[in-house]
Amino acid sequence: MATDHKTLQPLEFYKTFLDRKTRPDGRSLLEFRRMTLNAGSIGTADGSAIVKCGNTAIICGIKAELVAPERDEPQKGLIIPNVTLPSLCSSHIKSGPPGETAQAATQFIAELVNNNIIMDLETLCIKNSKWSWVLYCDLLCINLDGSLLDACVMALVAALKNLSLPVVSYDEEMDKLISNIEDKMGFHGIKQPVTSTFSLFENGILISDPTFEEEQLAAGVISITMEGTSVTHLYKPGGCTLNEKQVKKLMQQSELKTKEVVKLIEEACSPMGVEPID
Incomplete structure (x- = not known):
């Protein structure tokens, strides 16, 4: 009977849980799902990580190349993100060209990159107007279930x-790059932004870390990106409005998650003989 109710009236079915301040998966309204992180798991990539947030799973692999910097920003390198959602990651994703969800996610990451929220792009430059690193960051979703x-x-x-790359320097006299493939380097300037997504329901109820189903049923979704206690980016594609009390509550929850995620990243990416450079 409960299955029929969920199928025929999914929102009404879900509201019976919200009225009891709980959710179908057993979480409280503002409870985040368990997160796991494994860094360096792709041997063919220059940098990699696998993340699970509940049932949502993402693999990120980075390949680096040396190129001439952009003419309008000769002192910066480039980070080029691409989010891929194959049809196998969810029954709601169709095969074919990138859909709206994948394009929006790629654009979101690109905004963080271009606003130096992810990393100081100047640290990727080796020689102004001559050489810089470009990092191709492929993010593959292997299971999509919200957030x-x-x-x-x-x-x-x-x-x-x-990230682990050969040490590269520029020789002014010889006008060429000199590299040492045996010595590896990472980069300073990598920041620690954390994004937290919340769903908003018309009755004023807020939930943290929504599943895919919860995102579809909600009246709106908001994603808050923080570094430490500072908000660096807000993303709210339409939906209902928030009052001051609701915003304050979301900030508090975002801060809690930020601390947890930063700790996970620091533990997974502890130095292993790779020397960061400025």
Whole structure:
């Protein structure tokens, strides 16, 4: 009978749980799902990480190349993200060209990158107007069950912190690059932003870390990106409005999650003989 109710009236079925301040998966309204992180698990990548947030799972692999910097920003390198949602990750994703969800996620990550929220792009430059690193960051979703942006940001930051590249310098007299493939380096300037997604329901109820189903049933979704206690980015694609009390509550929950995620990343990406450079 409960299954029929869920199928025929999914929102009404879900509201019976909200009225009891709980959710179908047993969590409280503001409880986040368990998160796991494994860095350096892809041997063919220059940096990698696998993240699970509940049932949502993301693999991030980074490949680096040396290129000439962009003419309008000769002192910066590039980070080029790409989020892929194959049809196997969810029954709601169709095969074919990137859909709206994948494109929106890629654009979200690109905004964080271009606003130096993820990393100081100047640290990727070797010689102004001559040489810089470009990092191709592929984020593959192997299972989609809500809070996609949270998992993508976490995986990208961890993969960047896992990055291991040959030491490269520029010789002014010879006008060429000199590299030492035996010596490896990472980068300073990698920040620790954490994205937290919440769903909003028309009756004013807020929930943390929504599943895919909860995102579909909600009146709106908001993703807050923080570094420490500072908000660095807000993403709210339409939906209902928030009052001051609700915003304050979401900030408090975001801070709690930020501390937990930063700890996970630091534990997974502890230095292993790779020397960071400025």
